[in-house]
Amino acid sequence: MVRGKSTERTRENGPDGVETLPKVVTEVPAAPARCRRGLVERARLQWRPADGGDPAVHVQEFLAAHGLPLHDLARPAGRHDPTGPCGASVYVSAAAGAALAGGPAGAPSPVPALPEVAVVVYGHADAPAPGTAAGGWWLGDWTESWTPAQHADAVRAVREAIGRGDVYQVNVVGHAAARYTGDPLPALARLGALPGARYGGTLTGAGWAIGCASPETLVEVRAGRLVTRPIKGTRPATPAGRGELLASAKERAEHVMIVDLERNDLARVARTGSVRVDELFAVRRWCDLWQAESTVSATVADGLGLADLLRAVCPGGSVTGAPKLAALDRIAAAEPVGRGASMGALGWVSPGHVDLGLTIRTAAADGDRLHVWAGGGITWGSDPDAEVAEAAAKSAPIRAALRTPR
Template identity: 40%
Template sequence: MSTLLPISAKTPAGRPRGDGAETAQGLTPAQMARRMAGLEGLVWLDSSRPGEGALSMLTALPCEVLAGRMDTDWQRVEEELEAGQKAGLAGGLFGWAGFDGRFVLGVFPHALVYDHDRRCWFDSGGLAARIPAVAAAAAGSVPRLDFSPQVRREDFLSQVRRAQELIAAGDIYQVNLAHSWQAAWPRGADALSAYQRLRRVSPAPHAAFLDLAGVTVLSASPELFLKMSGREIMTRPIKGTRPRFPGDPARDAASLSALLASEKERAELLMITDLERNDLGRVCEYGSVRVDGLWEVESFAQVFHLVSTVGGLLRPEVSHAAAFRACFPGGSITGAPKKRAMEIIQELEAAPRGLYTGAVGYFGFDGESRWSIAIRTAVREGERVTFHAGSGIVADSVPELEWEETLHKAAGLLAAWSLPR
């Protein structure tokens, strides 16, 4: 966010800093999040695997929470974002939008931003003065969760075969199919501690923890949905997955080579890249949409992925919220053509996705916005916690291998929290 002040400075109104600000420069984002754990509406957008230019953002204490459905209530988001921008406010709208169109966005007039390259904090809006000097409570134990798959292997294989029949009939070219795991959430378990363990086991560039409006989101997402800076817009879809073998360098290298040599994976990413070019073309200046990278490899703790980068220049009349809605949900987790793929997902999958494959992130009042795809993401509501994993299905998919791919993608969440078997 561009309206940042070094946290060592006075607050914008010139008031003395609170003790939380005085000691902040010695804290990591994880320690700062623990310091803020007692504040209402904690949001942590966490580059837990930082790269060049990486920022982590922490905020809490929303002045309002917007909740509704994108098809009927998104105008409220547009209006709130426009009002904050015209007023020159710090902060922005932080939250999530589910695959089903449900959204929850807190209106936060402030945020703390950690620059991983410079290893320092910035205070946007004077939030530091409201942070306790010590953690509100000691970190609780990490819950051990007894996850159960909600779809049998045989049923998933049948769904894949049915999708291939629809592909053969010309309905679609590609569709993403997913299934879920669920566990009981232990009474009194500390969600922030659970997230802290996830980020250690499965660090990710677009990770997040949100405790907002009765829903807790714990995400280790590797995928950028949209990054917008002024009129510049970018998306980085993922297609193509192979497992990692960190303890066996030869096997790890062979797995990467197999990914790079796979015509199926390369064709699938090319197809989705073209879909994303089309999505951005709906909101961008004519001729400005470009592919800046194709078939790039990104390595994570459990998997390798192939990634492309597509960018463009938004038309002057298109706001960040409008661009988000026009491109939502991402093409990599729906299929092509997108509309028919979404219909098939609804027909074939056993239960609604909820937040999964929606988006997590923020619209900044300063003209900066960043949203991840909600994959490798667990959602706790009440006494249950759920996560999903999926795979892209094409004509030459092998159903058994697609099932295995979902298990590779689930490995990080299961390793972080599952009960030992």
């Protein structure tokens, strides 16, 4: 690993080994299907608040320095060069997103080894890397960072804030951790195979790894169009559950509120008058849950760069609330443990193309523990006990995939 220092931050510019987490073939979230199992790391940037500066600017400059200019996303993508850089994984934590928005970072992360921003530039390998067989694997019991009663109390506190007119909606997230022995990467990689995992895959670094099964698009840019697909509203994946979700006035009101927030976020970086809702409250399946998803799109404004795009959409509205800054204040007050790898952005970028998912349904590993997060949006109509049960239902497929090899 080669490191270069500047007065603003530390950049890690060489391929970064995972000294405490063995290498395996990994599926990089949102990477091109034709390339994703034949990628080799060429350069890396990791950023933490102590490094200083604007992380969005650092990301854009770093990518440009390694042959991936994203300073004008309205320009069409060039021809794919198999001898040059393929693209890059980009990860922006919820805490980094809050900083970009001007909000509080919240409680400390339970995964301090994990940077707040990571960018990994990939080239093409001569041949796909060989996989490694999973060895012995043991995962201990999950320890929750709050009890169901404390979670319910947090929901009530948000409802009180809504009653005072401080906010309209706040997303509240809980955390759990479990000790492990063995190699966690095969377990994290299993998340990408879960049904509906549009952003399934892994990202690794020295002493940390992220596994993602997210179905939610934070932002996609392709052929001059911006797209976001907010998800709000959850029921069990049964015929009755689908009917309940479609009929729920509470879920629809919560969903439309976030769609409006996402429309406003896109309008900041879109051509004037081009924002539209292409699909509203479509019910789709993720594992054993129905979820409501909408599609909002717009035309990219001339001269829009990746840095400005990240500042406009991070952190995602569906995992913060409305108004966004007021919701971030409530989140910082309510959650006893930081969001770590969850509720941030993770995906793939290349010239003229951005595809970032929200890191919901996401787990992380440090040297000896696995971490998971789950939560939901709180409105005036929320029932505390139902919100606790919904968070558990979202977390259950992740925990099951991590525990038992398939």
